[in-house]
Amino acid sequence: MGAKDRLDQIRRELNEVGQVSVGDLSRHLGVTEETIRRDLERLESEGVLKRTYGGAILNPAQQAQSDTQFDKRVSRSAEEKRVIALKVLPLLENVSTIAIDSSTTAVASVKQLANREDMTLLTNSVAALRVLETGSLHVVLTGGEFNRETLSLRGDAAKRALDQYHIDTLLFSCKGIDSGGTYDTRPEEVEMKQRLMERSGRLVLLADHTKFGKTAFVKLASLDAISCIVTDRKPDDKWCDVMREHGIRLVF
Structure with a gap:
């Protein structure tokens, strides 16, 4: 480099x-x-x-x-996030409880679910409230310390709040994916995501094509923990093979 x-x-x-x-x-x-x-x-x-x-x-x-980093990240790769949001919808047709992390990709995806009367959303993302002001989706916030930069809730109170719930499906994102797993940059955000993973039955990773082959400071999860990856276009054959070896469904 x-x-x-x-x-x-x-x-x-x-x-x-x-x-x-x-x-x-x-x-x-x-x-x-x-x-x-x-x-x-x-x-x-x-x-x-x-x-x-x-x-x-x-x-x-x-x-x-x-x-204003969150707003900058919202506008970054906006088309890829829009495509991912549409592709994830069929995976949630028969799901009654979901959780999302505080990533902009997950927030963009949940916007499509605003009118689901039969669904409950658990999240630490304050930003999600922006896109869910109208609609009938039932929303549960974790509580905790407010992080203005990421518009999310974190800390011990937020993590303890998750202990009382079990979620069907978690939608989350990351900064990078390689053969060793998934990675992110903020230790406190990783802790919240990992706690959400522990409380969820199915882990669905939302990651655009630029995330493949990248790493970041903090290991988030192993590939074996992930059920499905939703991306905006087909990854290189190398990554398709890696995901197949780990039993991960690729949606693109």
């Missing part, structure tokens, strides 16, 4: 998580820690970040601009 790609990746991680560590970046990007330190020095000189012991945090001035 070249210097430009590394710097772009570090910027993305900072915008999504707010902080990075030298060790994690070194392992993830496949370069020495000294190289990462030089990258961080350069980004600090550009005003992107503030270096800390062992890593860096997003510059507070940049943080103010990232408060």
